[in-house]
Amino acid sequence: MTTLERACAYLREGDDFLILTxxxxxxxxxxxxxxxxxxxxxxxxxxxxxxxxxxxxxxxFLVEPDLPEPFxxxxxxSVDVADVQLLGDALAGYxxxxxxxxxxxxxxxxxxxxxxxxxxxxxxxxxxxxLIRALGVTPDRQMAIQIYTGISTDSGCFRFSNTTSRTxxxxxxxxxxxxxxxxxxxxxxxxxxRGYVALEQQxxxxxxxxxxxxxxxxxxxxxxxxxxxxxxxxxxxxxxxPRQIEGVEVGATLxxxxxxxxxxxxxxxxxxxxxxxxxxLGGGGHVRxxxxxxxxxxxxxxxxxxxxxxxELAKRERPAV
Amino acid sequence: MTTLERACAYLREGDDFLILTxxxxxxxxxxxxxxxxxxxxxxxxxxxxxxxxxxxxxxxFLVEPDLPEPFxxxxxxSVDVADVQLLGDALAGYxxxxxxxxxxxxxxxxxxxxxxxxxxxxxxxxxxxxLIRALGVTPDRQMAIQIYTGISTDSGCFRFSNTTSRTxxxxxxxxxxxxxxxxxxxxxxxxxxRGYVALEQQxxxxxxxxxxxxxxxxxxxxxxxxxxxxxxxxxxxxxxxPRQIEGVEVGATLxxxxxxxxxxxxxxxxxxxxxxxxxxLGGGGHVRxxxxxxxxxxxxxxxxxxxxxxxELAKRERPAV
Numbered sequence: 157m158t159t160l161e162r163a164c165a166y167l168r169e170g171d172d173f174l175i176l177t178x179x180x181x182x183x184x185x186x187x188x189x190x191x192x193x194x195x196x197x198x199x200x201x202x203x204x205x206x207x208x209x210x211x212x213x214x215x216x217f218l219v220e221p222d223l224p225e226p227f228x229x230x231x232x233x234s235v236d237v238a239d240v241q242l243l244g245d246a247l248a249g250y251x252x253x254x255x256x257x258x259x260x261x262x263x264x265x266x267x268x269x270x271x272x273x274x275x276x277x278x279x280x281x282x283x284x285x286x287l288i289r290a291l292g293v294t295p296d297r298q299m300a301i302q303i304y305t306g307i308s309t310d311s312g313c314f315r316f317s318n319t320t321s322r323t324x325x326x327x328x329x330x331x332x333x334x335x336x337x338x339x340x341x342x343x344x345x346x347x348x349x350r351g352y353v354a355l356e357q358q359x360x361x362x363x364x365x366x367x368x369x370x371x372x373x374x375x376x377x378x379x380x381x382x383x384x385x386x387x388x389x390x391x392x393x394x395x396x397x398p399r400q401i402e403g404v405e406v407g408a409t410l411x412x413x414x415x416x417x418x419x420x421x422x423x424x425x426x427x428x429x430x431x432x433x434x435x436x437l438g439g440g441g442h443v444r445x446x447x448x449x450x451x452x453x454x455x456x457x458x459x460x461x462x463x464x465x466x467x468e469l470a471k472r473e474r475p476a477v
Numbered sequence: 478m479t480t481l482e483r484a485c486a487y488l489r490e491g492d493d494f495l496i497l498t499x500x501x502x503x504x505x506x507x508x509x510x511x512x513x514x515x516x517x518x519x520x521x522x523x524x525x526x527x528x529x530x531x532x533x534x535x536x537x538f539l540v541e542p543d544l545p546e547p548f549x550x551x552x553x554x555s556v557d558v559a560d561v562q563l564l565g566d567a568l569a570g571y572x573x574x575x576x577x578x579x580x581x582x583x584x585x586x587x588x589x590x591x592x593x594x595x596x597x598x599x600x601x602x603x604x605x606x607x608l609i610r611a612l613g614v615t616p617d618r619q620m621a622i623q624i625y626t627g628i629s630t631d632s633g634c635f636r637f638s639n640t641t642s643r644t645x646x647x648x649x650x651x652x653x654x655x656x657x658x659x660x661x662x663x664x665x666x667x668x669x670x671r672g673y674v675a676l677e678q679q680x681x682x683x684x685x686x687x688x689x690x691x692x693x694x695x696x697x698x699x700x701x702x703x704x705x706x707x708x709x710x711x712x713x714x715x716x717x718x719p720r721q722i723e724g725v726e727v728g729a730t731l732x733x734x735x736x737x738x739x740x741x742x743x744x745x746x747x748x749x750x751x752x753x754x755x756x757x758l759g760g761g762g763h764v765r766x767x768x769x770x771x772x773x774x775x776x777x778x779x780x781x782x783x784x785x786x787x788x789e790l791a792k793r794e795r796p797a798v
């Protein structure tokens with residue numbers, strides 16, 4: 157029996173499900189968990205989803221509300237949760253009770269009877285979609301919206317390198333279920349708060365170019381965050397800005413944390429190794445995206461970072477375009 | 478015989494093709510024409526593509542160079558050209574010689590023996606892909622790159638409302654041909670010039686909110702363009718900025734032209750009619766995207782525009798969210 161078949165049998169035979177999502181919930185964990193919850197209810201079962209953190213307004217349209225009558229949870233499923241630490245305080249008690257773990261993170265370390273882990277999937281929503289199909293449930297429009305949101309948010313709307321042929325094939329099937337993808341994409345990707353726009357303006361004004369334009373560097377200080385009212389969690393997009401500039405190979409973003417320390421996000425485009433640069437400063441990560449922390453004031457943090465970048469640049473020849 | 482079958486017969490029976498693209502060439506006209514050119518050559522035929530304008534550096538990787546030996550063109554095909562006016566000066570002489578016209582624009586008014594026009598296609602590249610398949614040619618990796626670039630640029634990387642189930646299905650097949658979609662998407666969507674980044678910063682600094690935040694307005698003056706060295710043709714993205722801000726229903730961009738006149742780009746999100754606002758000022762367009770021209774200085778142009786927006790706002794009740 158394949159893992160997919162075992163997962164189907166587990167869901168078909170059981171009842172009274174609780175589906176766990178991760179803290180700082182995103183479109184994939186909420187969309188995937190909600191679609192599975194809806195599919196189980198369509199099979200005549202009782203199911204709820206749960207999250208330790210409040211649901212951001214942006215994602216509220218995804219979430220299946222609890223069933224009106226409370227019931228005791230007998231089957232525990234996690235979706236898009238790579239580690240029990242990511243369940244958060246409110247759900248920590250379920251950490252050793254997960255029976256079915258559905259995920260796509262290579263780093264997944266959750267112990268569960270059934271681990272439906274597909275690291276080639278761009279989103280947990282891809283795995284859940286195939287599970288729903290395997291269960292014999294025909295997805296309704298709301299499930300299609302939930303799955304599409306999970307896929308589009310985790311794949312950067314089909315731009316990230318995790319996007320595969322299967323990702324597009326599932327999107328094609330979801331379109332046939334009648335979703336309004338433009339409205340979802342607008343909510344997920346296009347809408348920015350006024351504070352964020354003001355912050356982006358300040359960040360762009362702070363941009364510096366180094367090493368003949370090979371490096372672009374921006375900084376987000378506590379003062380900028382406080383003036384704009386933008387929270388740390390909204391800053392994900394900022395780290396992409398500097399590397400998108402023509403001629404730039406390495407884009408660096410320094411974000412000042414509440415304790416004054418700077419958190420560095422480094423992105424490279426083609427030939428520099430972001431991880432090796434960050435390792436010089438006690439950090440690490442992937443070849444194209446890495447990070448580290450630097451103590452001190454902004455000028456000192458920039459100097460340390462530029463020294464590390466300069467050292468890696470000196471090690472290798474710049475390739476022909 | 479269907480139009481597709483007639484187009485196949487025409488291409489199979491003929492030889493010595495010239496494939497015409499439109500002026501201000503984009504990813505779709507160049508990608509589609511080049512893929513078709515490559516497919517015809519794979520069938521053992523002679524074919525070249527042509528454009529009245531120089532090929533922007535950004536798109537140079539798409540273009541099939543002319544065959545080394547010149548030859549007299551006997552069959553004329555147009556791709557993604559809606560009107561003979563769009564052939565430009567250098568190709569105007571071919572305007573009444575087009576035998577096969579391949580396009581997806583509803584406004585297409587080209588006279589040709591065979592009009593392979595599919596207005597449901599997100600890109601001409603979708604039509605060309607199906608044509609290549611119907612010809613029995615298996616697309617190679619370069620053709621897949623050309624078709625994918627046409628589709629992704631014309632569909633806003635699968636975000637625009639023209640994206641359909643078929644768009645995703647074709648993308649899935651192209652992925653299976655081994656393309657590096659992340660490199661294409663990076664070149665097409667992510668790379669911005671330093672001048673553009675500086676201009677964007679100035680534009681964001683100029684943002685004004687009106688009507689309780691329902692309207693966001695930005696201006697691009699000649700001075701800003703000259704300082705940043707950005708050309709008018711790079712400004713397409715700017716018009717999207719104001720409407721992407723939370724709570725904004727109508728986003729307005731005023732661009733000063735060389736004669737001092739302001740060109741207004743208006744975008745609405747859900748319930749205001751952009752075209753009706755612009756019609757008040759002698760312009761027009763679509764429900765969600767429209768434009769007009771206003772003479773006078775910046776302050777006067779803003780005042781006229783805000784009056785027109787205010788008048789339309791007064792006509793209708795703001796819907797519940």
